[in-house]
Amino acid sequence: MKNKHIVVLLGLGFLVGMAPLFAHHGNSSFDIDKKLTMKATVTEWFWANPHCFLKFDITDEKGNVVHWVAETSNPSDMANLGWSKQIFKPGDHVTVTLQPVKNGAPIGRVMQVVLANGQTLGTRIAGVFGPEVDAPKPADSSR
Amino acid sequence: MSKRSVTPVLPVAALLCFSVTSSAATQAQQAGAAQKQNAAPTALWNSPSIAPKQPQPSFGPRPRHDISGTWDAFAAGIQPTGVKSHAPFTEWGEKMANTYKPGDGPRKVALGLINDPLDDCDPAGFPRNLFFELRPFKVAQTSDQVLMLYEYQKVWRAIWTDGRELPKDPESRWYGYSVGHWQDDYTFVVDTVGLDERTWLDNAGDPHSADMRVEETYRRVDQDTLELTVKVDDPKAYKEPWFGLNKFILHRQPSSFDIREMICAPSEAEEYRKEVAEPATK
Numbered sequence: 001m002k003n004k005h006i007v008v009l010l011g012l013g014f015l016v017g018m019a020p021l022f023a024h025h026g027n028s029s030f031d032i033d034k035k036l037t038m039k040a041t042v043t044e045w046f047w048a049n050p051h052c053f054l055k056f057d058i059t060d061e062k063g064n065v066v067h068w069v070a071e072t073s074n075p076s077d078m079a080n081l082g083w084s085k086q087i088f089k090p091g092d093h094v095t096v097t098l099q100p101v102k103n104g105a106p107i108g109r110v111m112q113v114v115l116a117n118g119q120t121l122g123t124r125i126a127g128v129f130g131p132e133v134d135a136p137k138p139a140d141s142s143r
Numbered sequence: 144m145s146k147r148s149v150t151p152v153l154p155v156a157a158l159l160c161f162s163v164t165s166s167a168a169t170q171a172q173q174a175g176a177a178q179k180q181n182a183a184p185t186a187l188w189n190s191p192s193i194a195p196k197q198p199q200p201s202f203g204p205r206p207r208h209d210i211s212g213t214w215d216a217f218a219a220g221i222q223p224t225g226v227k228s229h230a231p232f233t234e235w236g237e238k239m240a241n242t243y244k245p246g247d248g249p250r251k252v253a254l255g256l257i258n259d260p261l262d263d264c265d266p267a268g269f270p271r272n273l274f275f276e277l278r279p280f281k282v283a284q285t286s287d288q289v290l291m292l293y294e295y296q297k298v299w300r301a302i303w304t305d306g307r308e309l310p311k312d313p314e315s316r317w318y319g320y321s322v323g324h325w326q327d328d329y330t331f332v333v334d335t336v337g338l339d340e341r342t343w344l345d346n347a348g349d350p351h352s353a354d355m356r357v358e359e360t361y362r363r364v365d366q367d368t369l370e371l372t373v374k375v376d377d378p379k380a381y382k383e384p385w386f387g388l389n390k391f392i393l394h395r396q397p398s399s400f401d402i403r404e405m406i407c408a409p410s411e412a413e414e415y416r417k418e419v420a421e422p423a424t425k
Contacts, residue, residue, distance in 0.1 A: 026223070026247035029254040029423045046418075048411035050261065053419055069418050076278065076294070076405050080191050101423040 025051070030099045030109055037097040040068065045088035049074045054088065054110060056096060068106040070098045072123055083121055092116065190400045192217055192279050192294075199394075205363045207328045210289070213281045213400045214369055214393040220277035224248045225347025226387045229375070236380035239350035248347025255424025259348070260341060262416070264407035266317040267296055268342030269335060270357050273373055274387045275346045279402050289323055289331065294402045302333050313337030315353050329363040344375070344387070352379035369393040 040056035051071040058066050072078055075085070088094070093116045098108035113121045194217040225248040232240060240250070246257040261267060267275065276295040283290040287305035292298075302321040310320050315337055323333040340353040355377035362370040371391045376384040 025254055025257065025420075026245075026251040028246070028251050046411075046414060048414065049405060049407045050412060051415050051419065053415065055418070069422075071415070071419050074405065076192065076403055079189060079403070080193050103423065103425060105422045105425065107419055107423045 027099075027109075029101050029103075031102045032099060035097055035099055035111060036108065037095060038068075040094055040096045042088045042092040042094060043067070043090055045085075047075055047078075047085040052078055052083075054096070054113070056094070066106055068096075068098075068108065070096060070108040070110045072110045078123075081122060081124060087115075087121070188401050189403045190279070190396070194218070194394075199367065201366050203366050205329055205365050208325050208331075209284065210331050210361050210363055210369060211282050211284045212398070213279055213396040213402065215279040215396050215400075216277055216391065216393050219391075222275055223346050225345040225349060226274050228385070229344075229349060229387070230381040230383045230385040233378070233380055233382055235352070236350055236377075239380065240348060243343060243348035243350060245343075245346060245348030248345075250348055253424045254420040257420075259346075260343065261407065262412060262420075264409045264412050266298065266342065268317040268339055269300065269319050270359075270373055270375070270387060271342055271344055271346075272296070272298070272318075273359075273371075274344060278405065279396065279400065281402060289333075292402070294405050297404055297406050309334060309336050315339040317342060319357070326360075331361040331363075333359040333361070335359070350380055351375070351377050354379045364392075367395040369395070 038058045040058050042054065042056050044055040046053045046055070051073065052075060053069055053071045055067070055069050058068060060066055072083070078084075095114040096110060097112040098110050100106075100108040110123050112123060115121070192215050225245075242258075244250070244252045244256055244258045246252070246254065246259060246262075272293055272295055278294040280291055280293040283292065287303065289302040289304055291300045291302065293300075298318065300318050300321060302323040304323050307322060309322055313320050313336065317339050319335040319338040321333050321335040323331055326332045335357045336355075338351065338353065338355050338357070340351065342351070343349065344351050355375065358374040358376070360370075360372040360374075362372075364370050369392075371388055371393055372386060373388040373391075374384055374386055375381065
């Protein structure tokens with residue numbers, strides 16, 4: 001894929017244990033050897049079971065807008081990682097890194113999102129690069 | 144009961160409470176304790192399920208005949224690839240397993256080909272709620288029941304402790320029929336039958352029959368630790384009994400822990416199917 005906004009990284013380092021920690025569905029539809037990083041504009045953030053998904057547009061080098069959909073785990077898991085229902089709104093500019101599906105459709109599963117303010121949101125797909133976000137503090141310890 | 148009928152009762156109850164105090168000192172002490180107890184909890188709503196980075200201190204000896212509280216296994220409670228192992232299938236079990244197309248585990252298929260009942264938001268049922276998504280759950284004890292209230296799918300189970308026997312020929316239920324007894328001061332044993340055959344045992348598409356009997360053993364190891372063992376006895380589907388969880392550790396959570404809502408809504412699942420699963424499989 002020749003797209004100045006997309007960096008395709010193949011191969012080493014992504015072959016080990018790519019099953020997401022909590023996913024209801026496995027990785028059989030995803031190309032676990034590939035990851036794409038793209039600058040995107042959020043169109044919708046769907047916060048629901050069994051999976052949340054982020055819908056966004058990218059513009060390729062020819063100026064064409066491509067619409068992507070990328071899933072994450074469920075709201076409980078994502079909240080534990082510091083995500084929330086309010087974390088995205090349409091029009092937000094973000095950098096999304098994902099594993100695409102094998103059939104070439106603009107579908108994937110999110111590995112990481114960097115917000116416009118620089119905040120990194122991780123997903124804990126095993127072998128994921130980048131920093132693991134600080135988890136929210138556990139509830140108070142009063143008994 | 145309407146609010147109108149409740150209101151006059153409260154001052155009476157308060158008066159009764161005060162009447163049993165014997166001294167000013169005791170009253171002050173109790174008021175202080177009450178104030179502490181009633182202080183606004185610092186925990187957030189929707190408490191996170193995350194293992195603390197530091198081991199938490201224990202708060203005293205284990206109580207007798209008591210497993211009440213909120214319990215969590217954190218990440219260990221979720222087993223996306225199914226149980227660690229199970230007994231060999233019978234011929235019937237093998238036949239059933241071959242019709243189940245799971246999204247994960249050794250027989251996983253592509254997203255659009257999965258026929259997991261959970262994809263339509265069917266109930267996970269018991270014991271899949273333990274073998275797949277054992278998220279935070281609360282145990283409440285009454286004089287004749289132990290109630291288990293689960294985050295996953297926001298369902299509850301009632302385990303009778305009034306001495307009744309299990310039903311002989313029950314109509315099946317997603318979560319079955321359960322009776323429990325105290326094997327000793329710290330060990331609570333639950334037997335469950337009458338489980339709906341449509342549910343899967345785990346996320347890997349392992350089957351069970353309606354004849355299955357499940358035994359859970361909850362052992363209070365200490366104040367803050369519960370050990371759970373789950374035995375599956377299903378001679379129609381498996382050649383011998385086996386353990387889905389074995390001395391599995393659960394950690395007690397603060398009393399202020401607010402269990403999240405985790406519900407599969409069919410309309411939302413349909414969105415996922417339309418937006419992700421089907422296009423990913425074409």
